[in-house]
Amino acid sequence: MSLINEIIRTLQNVLVLPSFYFMLIQSAAPILLAALGCAVAAKASATNMGMEGIMTFTALIAVLVSSALGGSKGNGPWVGLVVAIAVGALLGFLISVFAFRLKIDIILVGIAMNLIGTGASVFLMYLLTGDRATTTSLQSGTLPQIAIPFIKDIPFLGEVLSNHYILTYFSYILVFIMSFFLFKTKLGLRIRAVGENENAAESVGISSLNIKTIALVISGAIGGLAGAYMSECYLAYFSSGLIAGRGFVGLAACSMGSANPGVICLCCLAFGIFYAFSNFATLSNLSIYALNALPYAVVLIGLVIYSVYTRKKELKRLQGLDSEEHSENKA
Amino acid sequence: MENYLVMQDVTKIYNNGIIANDKVNFSAVKGEIHAICGENGAGKTTLMKMLFGIEQPDEGKIIIKGKDMKLNSPTDAIKAGIGMVHQHFMQVPSLTVAENVMLGIEPTKGLVFDMNEAVRRTKECCEKYGFEINPKAEIQDLSVGVKQKVEIVKALVKGCEILILDEPTAVLTPQETKELFVQLKHLRDTGCTIIFISHKLNEVKELCDRVTVIKKGKTIGVWNIKDVTEADISRYMVGVDVDLNIPKAPAQPKENVLTVKNLTVYNEAGKKKVDDISFSVRRGEIVGIAGVEGNGQRELIDVITGLAKYSHGSIVLDGKEVKDMEIADLREHGMVHIPEDRNLYGCARTMSIKDNMVADKIHKDEYNSGLFLNEKKIKEDTDRWVDEYLVLCDSGEQLVGMLSGGNVQKVVVAREFTSPSKLLISDQPTRGIDVGAAEFVRKKMVEMRDAGEAIILVSADLAEVMSLSDSLIVMHGGKINGYFKDVKSLTEEDLGFYMLGVKHMSEEEIKGALHE
Numbered sequence: 001m002s003l004i005n006e007i008i009r010t011l012q013n014v015l016v017l018p019s020f021y022f023m024l025i026q027s028a029a030p031i032l033l034a035a036l037g038c039a040v041a042a043k044a045s046a047t048n049m050g051m052e053g054i055m056t057f058t059a060l061i062a063v064l065v066s067s068a069l070g071g072s073k074g075n076g077p078w079v080g081l082v083v084a085i086a087v088g089a090l091l092g093f094l095i096s097v098f099a100f101r102l103k104i105d106i107i108l109v110g111i112a113m114n115l116i117g118t119g120a121s122v123f124l125m126y127l128l129t130g131d132r133a134t135t136t137s138l139q140s141g142t143l144p145q146i147a148i149p150f151i152k153d154i155p156f157l158g159e160v161l162s163n164h165y166i167l168t169y170f171s172y173i174l175v176f177i178m179s180f181f182l183f184k185t186k187l188g189l190r191i192r193a194v195g196e197n198e199n200a201a202e203s204v205g206i207s208s209l210n211i212k213t214i215a216l217v218i219s220g221a222i223g224g225l226a227g228a229y230m231s232e233c234y235l236a237y238f239s240s241g242l243i244a245g246r247g248f249v250g251l252a253a254c255s256m257g258s259a260n261p262g263v264i265c266l267c268c269l270a271f272g273i274f275y276a277f278s279n280f281a282t283l284s285n286l287s288i289y290a291l292n293a294l295p296y297a298v299v300l301i302g303l304v305i306y307s308v309y310t311r312k313k314e315l316k317r318l319q320g321l322d323s324e325e326h327s328e329n330k331a
Numbered sequence: 332m333e334n335y336l337v338m339q340d341v342t343k344i345y346n347n348g349i350i351a352n353d354k355v356n357f358s359a360v361k362g363e364i365h366a367i368c369g370e371n372g373a374g375k376t377t378l379m380k381m382l383f384g385i386e387q388p389d390e391g392k393i394i395i396k397g398k399d400m401k402l403n404s405p406t407d408a409i410k411a412g413i414g415m416v417h418q419h420f421m422q423v424p425s426l427t428v429a430e431n432v433m434l435g436i437e438p439t440k441g442l443v444f445d446m447n448e449a450v451r452r453t454k455e456c457c458e459k460y461g462f463e464i465n466p467k468a469e470i471q472d473l474s475v476g477v478k479q480k481v482e483i484v485k486a487l488v489k490g491c492e493i494l495i496l497d498e499p500t501a502v503l504t505p506q507e508t509k510e511l512f513v514q515l516k517h518l519r520d521t522g523c524t525i526i527f528i529s530h531k532l533n534e535v536k537e538l539c540d541r542v543t544v545i546k547k548g549k550t551i552g553v554w555n556i557k558d559v560t561e562a563d564i565s566r567y568m569v570g571v572d573v574d575l576n577i578p579k580a581p582a583q584p585k586e587n588v589l590t591v592k593n594l595t596v597y598n599e600a601g602k603k604k605v606d607d608i609s610f611s612v613r614r615g616e617i618v619g620i621a622g623v624e625g626n627g628q629r630e631l632i633d634v635i636t637g638l639a640k641y642s643h644g645s646i647v648l649d650g651k652e653v654k655d656m657e658i659a660d661l662r663e664h665g666m667v668h669i670p671e672d673r674n675l676y677g678c679a680r681t682m683s684i685k686d687n688m689v690a691d692k693i694h695k696d697e698y699n700s701g702l703f704l705n706e707k708k709i710k711e712d713t714d715r716w717v718d719e720y721l722v723l724c725d726s727g728e729q730l731v732g733m734l735s736g737g738n739v740q741k742v743v744v745a746r747e748f749t750s751p752s753k754l755l756i757s758d759q760p761t762r763g764i765d766v767g768a769a770e771f772v773r774k775k776m777v778e779m780r781d782a783g784e785a786i787i788l789v790s791a792d793l794a795e796v797m798s799l800s801d802s803l804i805v806m807h808g809g810k811i812n813g814y815f816k817d818v819k820s821l822t823e824e825d826l827g828f829y830m831l832g833v834k835h836m837s838e839e840e841i842k843g844a845l846h847e
Contacts, residue, residue, distance in 0.1 A: 186443075189437060192423065192426065193423045193430075201434065204409070
């Protein structure tokens with residue numbers, strides 16, 4: 001229990017620092033991107049298990065393209081970002097080809113994507129830079145940070161909200177875009193229809209195959225965005241352990257949020273607290289390893305709570321239907 | 332009146348060689364409600380699937396408004412003005428009524444789904460045909476009856492002129508059924524042609540204008556509803572071709588093995604499927620259970636075999652209440668079960684014949700030596716059973732999935748019959764298997780009976796039920812509608828009457844099913 005006491009004590013110290021909240025927003029963003037990417041696919045009931053692999057590979061691609069174009073001095077990072085998105089979309093398409101046209105289990109395809117993504121990126125990095133660990137030698141640069149006028153001058157709040165990378169802001173804007181896309185557009189409606197009852201969609205002439213493919217392509221593209229975020233915003237280089245499970249955490253956040261962007265955002269911020277917390281290890285007596293493990297432990301606990309909650313909800317719903325049926329019978 | 336829809340000499344042969352429709356003829360005029368009646372497996376659903384473009388006929392023509400139509404998909408059928416209300420609703424539960432109705436033909440403003448327009452059009456359609464549905468309600472919050480209306484509106488909004496309803500009342504309460512009929516009649520008066528598939532003859536009689544009867548994939552005839560009685564239709568539908576002629580001595584029933592008392596079973600949605608029934612099965616007799624599918628037989632067998640739980644009434648197997656028993660306990664207690672779906676519940680298709688045959692005995696000492704399985708004993712026994720049960724295969728190592736349906740069933744039968752037991756539940760034991768294998772299974776069952784086994788036989792094959800059972804229970808609407816102590820005195824015509832609920836027995840007679 002002394003561990004928990006120590007965590008609470010450190011949290012109390014850290015929670016007053018604006019830099020902690022800044023860090024929170026910064027570190028929740030890539031998980032948020034990953035989770036939103038998973039959400040589109042999940043809504044079409046096509047689990048994108050390969051998010052981690054897509055992020056890893058596109059993170060490297062962004063760095064390579066950027067450095068080839070001269071890094072921060074030119075448009076390098078921007079082009080890197082665009083190429084990363086395109087490659088992500090392509091990988092999403094590949095998953096759909098293997099899963100729906102060649103009929104391989106989509107979870108297995110995802111796992112293969114993760115293994116290939118991590119393996120191929122380290123191989124490629126070694127081949128092109130001669131370095132097995134990082135691409136620091138490439139000077140690939142980062143995307144610009146933005147100081148928000150007015151808000152940046154507000155004490156505390158300015159320090160928290162201003163001066164983030166442009167992609168960080170976009171991650172949170174994407175929550176609204178995604179909500180709009182899924183719940184207000186025709187394509188979003190079809191994605192949700194296919195995800196919930198494929199037969200219903202097919203019976204009115206909607207090709208579930210096409211809809212699922214589109215969903216996975218979008219999912220992969222957002223995965224590319226998340227990958228570029230990690231190597232062009234979070235850090236300024238690619239390293240072999242860069243993604244470190246963020247794709248999987250995104251997947252977890254997506255299912256905890258029932259693939260609804262708003263709830264997903266809250267889950268990601270909750271996870272972000274612990275990611276940010278682990279950056280303030282120096283302020284505590286805790287082992288750095290324990291702190292690094294903390295976000296994952298929290299994800300696990302979160303998933304358990306979520307599963308208990310949904311089971312209760314489902315039971316309640318069934319009971320509701322039950323009593324309705326009985327009352328009708330009596331009438 | 333001009334024929335609006337004609338299906339001419341339509342033949343459909345499935346890949347496994349089953350002839351589902353053999354030169355079936357069907358026609359309907361504008362503005363009529365036309366019933367299609369037939370037993371399970373008579374080919375009604377196949378015929379309708381072809382009309383709705385889900386299946387394509389091998390031979391024959393579908394003519395709508397004088398035009399020869401090729402319907403390759405439901406989309407084609409919808410374009411041709413055909414709508415279908417499936418037994419399982421094609422709806423997305425979390426979406427609203429309007430979204431479901433407009434799915435596939437979504438109104439848009441630029442990229443955005445135009446919800447207001449969707450609601451307006453849904454409302455318009457509902458008002459036109461007299462349905463009271465809130466377009467903004469979510470499907471998952473609606474009762475089954477309303478969901479079905481949504482399904483009808485879905486078809487109407489796409490301009491459907493021929494509406495197919497596949498056993499629409501199976502899921503409805505009597506009140507909902509009444510309401511549906513009023514609406515269907517109204518729909519007919521607006522010029523819509525309705526095809527009503529059902530085996531509830533009282534409903535057919537009440538609702539429809541004409542009836543086409545199909546038996547074993549062939550059209551028996553078309554009648555104006557006012558020219559036929561329920562008994563007539565039943566006689567046309569039900570028919571036993573051959574006496575199976577199974578050599579069988581009269582049963583010598585002894586004491587009760589299974590006693591079911593006042594059993595009531597609700598399904599997951601809380602609908603009453605088995606309604607206060609009592610009966611018993613004695614040592615040395617075969618009790619048949621007959622009934623049109625969906626009248627509670629499935630649920631009854633599920634609770635007796637431990638696949639589902641019950642809360643009202645009691646089931647006593649060999650002196651012990653089975654309520655809280657796991658399936659393994661039940662089997663230990665002397666229950667064996669040939670399940671209806673052999674591929675799903677009966678065997679593991681990716682495992683060998685040998686493994687499947689010992690699957691229910693593998694925990695016994697004789698098949699284990701220390702930590703390991705006694706492979707020698709397993710091989711000896713299964714090889715012997717393969718011979719004894721005439722399983723046609725290369726060896727016991729062959730995968731069950733490679734065998735024909737009849738041989739798969741023999742593997743299941745071998746496993747169940749070679750375990751010591753007191754009660755055998757035999758659910759559709761010969762469905763879809765060849766004549767030779769079927770005869771073998773039936774003969775084995777009679778042998779088991781003579782050795783003192785209590786047997787319950789559920790079968791949609793009336794010839795089988797009538798010639799194999801010693802006594803017979805007929806189920807209708809979740810209740811026992813008839814009990815025949817001696818099947819020999821029962822005519823197939825009478826059986827049809829009881830199955831379809833045309834005739835009912837008195838409570839006193841039904842009580843005979845329970846032997847005290």
